[in-house]
Structure formats: structure tokens, C-alpha cells
Amino acid sequence: MSQTRLIQLEADILGKNNGYAQANCAQFARDGMFVLNLVSSPGSGKTTLLCKTLEALKDTLDLAVIEGDQQTSADADRIRATGVPAIQVNTGKGCHLDAHMVGHAVESLKPAKGSVLLIENVGNLVCPAGFDLGEAHKVAILSVTEGEDKPLKYPDMFAASDLVLLNKVDLLPHLDFDIEEAEANVRRVNPRARVLRVSARSGEGMEAWMQWLKGGAMMASATLPATAPLAAE
Amino acid sequence: MRTATITTIIMAMGIIITTMTMTTIRRMIITMITGAITTTVSMAICTMVRGRRGPRFRA
Numbered sequence: 428m429s430q431t432r433l434i435q436l437e438a439d440i441l442g443k444n445n446g447y448a449q450a451n452c453a454q455f456a457r458d459g460m461f462v463l464n465l466v467s468s469p470g471s472g473k474t475t476l477l478c479k480t481l482e483a484l485k486d487t488l489d490l491a492v493i494e495g496d497q498q499t500s501a502d503a504d505r506i507r508a509t510g511v512p513a514i515q516v517n518t519g520k521g522c523h524l525d526a527h528m529v530g531h532a533v534e535s536l537k538p539a540k541g542s543v544l545l546i547e548n549v550g551n552l553v554c555p556a557g558f559d560l561g562e563a564h565k566v567a568i569l570s571v572t573e574g575e576d577k578p579l580k581y582p583d584m585f586a587a588s589d590l591v592l593l594n595k596v597d598l599l600p601h602l603d604f605d606i607e608e609a610e611a612n613v614r615r616v617n618p619r620a621r622v623l624r625v626s627a628r629s630g631e632g633m634e635a636w637m638q639w640l641k642g643g644a645m646m647a648s649a650t651l652p653a654t655a656p657l658a659a660e
Numbered sequence: 661m662r663t664a665t666i667t668t669i670i671m672a673m674g675i676i677i678t679t680m681t682m683t684t685i686r687r688m689i690i691t692m693i694t695g696a697i698t699t700t701v702s703m704a705i706c707t708m709v710r711g712r713r714g715p716r717f718r719a
């Protein structure tokens with residue numbers, strides 16, 4: 428295939444996706460929803476982090492989860508075990524979620540107005556970077572076992588993310604991972620990104636992440652009209 | 661897609677062979693019927709193949 432044709436094809440696919448993403452985004456804004464797209468390589472701890480976050484926030488926030496994986500509904504089952512509604516999207520041969528899939532998933536999940544929708548993308552540091560789902564922010568998760576060079580090797584993903592969570596910091600004493608260098612590498616590809624050190628296992632740093640999430644949820648739902656006062660009896 | 665194309669070609673060959681041995685009116689009728697069948701079958705196969713590749717939602 429010629430280079431021009433390849434670029435044209437890519438532009439067409441991404442253009443179509445962006446159309447769906449805009450529709451999703453408009454719907455999320457109308458419903459005062461705060462939507463995050465969690466991206467990372469396989470096994471960096473997205474589901475574990477989500478489960479811990481849901482356990483801590485499910486009493487104060489309306490939450491819903493979309494899980495993306497090539498096969499199995501294992502992750503959706505783990506989420507549902509926390510009592511939060513979840514839908515699993517199996518992408519089959521696909522390596523990422525797209526805005527059209529998310530639109531369909533939202534249709535059947537029916538998240539409440541003013542809720543927080545967390546989308547766990549397919550574990551992959553490449554393709555999900557290009558596909559906007561209509562989310563407010565991409566959140567990249569990099570676990571300390573992956574090596575501090577990953578932001579430089581997969582710059583698109585880290586450049587597209589507004590928040591980077593350095594996960595599994597409980598393992599730092601056993602590794603020669605240079606966390607300062609990892610943060611510097613994130614900044615090199617994305618100076619705007621916020622970086623937080625967390626451990627879904629020990630709970631370290633989770634408070635800061637959840638504060639960030641609650642702040643976003645509050646801002647998103649602020650646009651909703653105040654609940655109508657109950658009619659006088 | 662490839663499966664559908666192959667089916668279409670095989671069925672089209674079938675039509676040609678059958679119609680070569682018939683009178684004009686019969687030929688027209690048989691061509692129309694087999695044409696319709698070919699289209700339906702290849703479309704069904706296309707949907708089947710695409711369906712297997714597309715995403716699955718598990719609520």
C-alpha cells in the first residue's frame with residue numbers, strides 16, 4: 428500500500444472515530460458525567476487500582492465501569508464483585524476500544540446523571556493513544572516493574588494523558604527502578620502531565636488520586652441543574 | 661470477505677453452466693433466482709464473518 432493511501436485510510440478511520448467521540452463527549456457533558464479512559468500496558472494494575480478506588484468511593488459517588496479486553500469477562504467480574512455496575516467489551520481481534528463501542532456500552536450500562544464513568548482500555552501502550560472515546564482525561568498507568576524508559580519509547584500515550592499514575596511503588600525496595608528518572612521522562616514527552624506515585628496494593632498515594640478524581644467529578648456535575656426541590660405536600 | 665468472494669464466484673460459475681444449456685425464458689428465470697440466492701448467501705457470509713470479528717458486549 429502506498430504511503431499516501433495508508434495516511435488517507437488512517438485519517439478516515441480516526442475521523443469516523445472522532446465523530447462518535449464528539450457525540451459521546453456531548454452526552455457526557457449534558458449528563459454532568461466525569462469520564463476517564465485508563466490506559467496502560469497489560470498487567471500494570473488498572474483493574475486492581477479500579478477495584479480499590481471503587482471500594483473507597485462507591486458510597487460517596489455514582490460509579491460505573493466499562494472494561495475493554497480482547498477476550499474474557501474476568502475484569503468486569505472483578506469490578507462487579509465490588510458492587511459497582513460494569514460492562515465488558517471484548518474487542519476480539521481489536522487492540523483498543525473505540526468511541527462507537529463506548530457509545531453502545533453506555534447505552535446498555537445507563538450510568539446515572541452526575542456519575543463517574545471509568546473506562547479500562549485494552550492493555551496496550553500504542554493504539555489506544557489515537558482513539559478518543561469522548562473522555563475528559565486519559566489516565567496512563569505505568570508500573571514500576573516496566574522500566575523508566577517507557578514514556579520515551581511510547582511517547583504518544585504519555586503525551587495524550589493528563590495524569591500519569593506510577594503504580595506498584597510498594598515494590599520499589601526490591602527493584603532498581605529510578606522513579607525520579609521515570610517522572611523526568613514523563614515530563615520530557617508531556618510537561619503538562621500530573622504524576623502521582625501510587626500503590627494499589629499498599630494504598631500508598633491512593634488518597635491523592637481519589638482527591639483528583641473527586642475534584643473532576645464535582646466540576647463535571649456542577650453544570651447539572653440543582654435537583655428540583657420536592658413539591659410542597 | 662474472501663470467503664464471500666469465493667462463494668460468489670463458485671455460484672456465478674454454476675449459473676453460467678446451468679443457463680448455457682437452456683432456452684431463453686428459462687434462462688432468464690433461473691438467472692434471476694440464482695442471482696438472488698447468490699447475493700443473499702454472500703451477504704449472509706459477510707455478516708457472519710464481520711460479526712465474529714466485531715466487539716462483543718457482556719453485560
Ligand SMILES: Nc1nc2c(ncn2[C@@H]2O[C@H](COP(=O)(O)OP(=O)(O)OP(=O)(O)O)[C@@H](O)[C@H]2O)c(=O)[nH]1
Nearest residue numbers: 468469470471472473474475550594595626627628
Ligand atoms: N505489588 C503490587 N502488585 C500490584 C499492584 N497493582 C496491581 N498489582 C498486581 O499486578 C497484577 C496485574 O494487575 P491487574 O490489575 O490485573 O492489571 P491490569 O492492568 O488490569 O491488566 P490487564 O487488564 O490484563 O491489562 C496482579 O497480579 C495484581 O495483583 C500494586 O500496587 N502492587
Ligand SMILES: [Mg+2]
Nearest residue numbers: 473474502547
Ligand atoms: Mg485489567
